[in-house]
Amino acid sequence: MSIKGCRITGPARDAMRRKLKKRYEKGATVRALAEECGRSYGFVHRVLSEAGVQMRNRGWRVRKTRPAAPIGSGPQHSMGHPL
Numbered sequence: 001m002s003i004k005g006c007r008i009t010g011p012a013r014d015a016m017r018r019k020l021k022k023r024y025e026k027g028a029t030v031r032a033l034a035e036e037c038g039r040s041y042g043f044v045h046r047v048l049s050e051a052g053v054q055m056r057n058r059g060w061r062v063r064k065t066r067p068a069a070p071i072g073s074g075p076q077h078s079m080g081h082p083l
Helices: 010-025 030-037 041-050
Strands: none
Touching (some): 010 041, 030 041
16 A cells, blocks of 8 residues: 555545545454554554544444343352342
8 A cells, every 4th residue: 555654645645544544434443454554553543533533442343242141040059049
């Protein structure tokens, strides 16, 4: 995407900003984008901020939850009574 360490300005920066914004909004992480374009995490974060992107919280991915256990199926005392 770019030569590492070279300053990116003008139309090239605008194009990078649009591309990174699109990829981030589709779910790519800042770290993955940085690796793809050969830039630092900070650079990519700054470009996304310039693009007005609403940054996700860390750990944003929704994890699948286990179904709720049926009532009365919780831990029980050794005598067979619920705790």
